[in-house]
Amino acid sequence: MGRGDLSDSEWERLRPFLPVSNGRCGRWRDNRQVIDGILHRVRTGVQWRDLPDRFGPWKTVYERHRLWSADGTWERLLQQVQAAADGSGEIDWDVSVGSIIVRARQHAAGARTGPLPASGSKGGRRGGTPGRDSVAESRRPLGGGGAGSEGLGRSRGGFTSKFHLSADGRCRPLSLIVTPGQRADCTQFKPVLEKIRVPRPGLGWPCKKPDSLAADKAYSNGPIREYLRRRGIRHTIPEKTYSQAARLCKGARAGRPPGFDEDRYKKRNTVERAINRLKQSRAVATRYDKRGYVFLGTATAAAVFIWPRT
Template sequence: MGRGDLTNAEWDRLESFLPRGGARGGRWSDHRRVINGVLYRVRTGVQWRDLPERFGPWETVYKRHRRWSADGTWQMLLSKVQAAEDAAGRIDWDVSVDSTAVRAHQHAAGARKTAPAAVPQKGVRPRTNQADPVLGKLTVRLEEVGQIGECLGRSRGGFTSKIHLAADGRCRPLALLLTPGHYGDGPQLQPVLEQVSVPRIGVGRPRTRPDHVLADKAYTSRENRCYLRRRGISHTIPERLDQRRHRHHRGSRGGRPTGFDREHYKKRNTVERAINRLKGFRAVATRYEKRAYTYLGTVTLAALIIWLRT
């Protein structure tokens, strides 16, 4: 077993959830070896063609990662591990929300653009399916995971993407969202919290509501606070100085001051530490993938490893 490969205990937790049959009824190559190959690439950031021979043909590892990123297998494995942790009472539901910008490599640009499959009817939202020559007929609806386009935004330094995440009190990502790098943080609070869904083992609906939400001043908008109150979620978000002045100028129409617990706010560092753990994987710290769903699969796999090893 190489450094960074799945241990026997980690493999035992994942083996029962993995797909049994391959494409068109064939047999998969050894799952453990292929997953270790994907982990090696995510951890080191090497090109797929430079994978060591002990992981088998690089095309097999590459195509398996793209397929499982597209069909939601990585997300399914993450949900299964989260469900087991929640059943054991090992999730701290004081959730912190933040984002981090990721520089995209020059090879991440230039993805082939495809036209919508059909002309949308009036009042119907256009489809954003992306055809993938590697996966054949398998397609991806990017809006199902909150993605539009390939999530590449321009900045002075070049292309960037942004990872929005919600982390539990033990510095583990609960939900992930990918946007172009120039998107603001505040409008993404609601979408990223909507992604929080931890299944129950046995009977019951998935848990989607945190006990408490912590965020910095970028998320202090009236819309976000109304959304949290409507869902019955207590929150600790500091108020910006300009908003405070505007409330004072409005007098009695400005409403009551927002509550702020300074001691509880100190716990917000958990999301910063979760980001540091994610960016410990070099293929996460720099985006090399052209397709947004493939990069999201890379980030999801890194989050899965964090859950397995924390």
């Protein structure tokens, strides 16, 4: 067992939720060996072709990761480890929301734009996702076409992508979204919250509503506060300086100022610490993946193994 590989207890927890066959001819290589190879690449950021031989053929490892990123296997695994933690009462539902910009290397550029080839076509391996084109298209980040549809854009940091995420009170990611680096944080607040979906054992609706929420001034606007009030979520978001000045100018007509709990706001750093844990994985801290859904799968895979190891 190498450093960073799955332990026996982690493997037994994940094994029931993994697919057992890809529906194609040929040998279906052991999932545990492949996952160890994926974890090695996520942790070190090494090129797929340079994976050590003990993980098997590098192309098998890459194809399995690409396929699981496209069909939502990584997201389902994240939900299942969250459900196990929720079943034992380990989730702190005082949620915080934030974002982080990730620098994209030149290796992330060059993905073909325009419509993807038809499923099963020979061009699918270079221009899209063979056999999963429709799934990959539906999972692309919000935004325009071209490079933006792959979660790539331009910001003050240059060629970048941005992670928008929510984290529980124990600094573990609950939901993740990838957008171009210039995308404003407030535009992704609602999608990030609505992506929180922790299944419950047996029958019942999944848990989607935090007990409380904290966010910084980037999320301080009327539509966000109205959305939280409509869902009945207690929130702590500081008011922007110019909003305070505008409210004071209106006098009594402006109504009461929004509530602000200083003690609760001190816990907002949990999302920053969750970001630090994600960025300990070099393939997350720097983007090398061309396709947005593959990069999201890389970050989700890193998040899956943060839960059982904290």
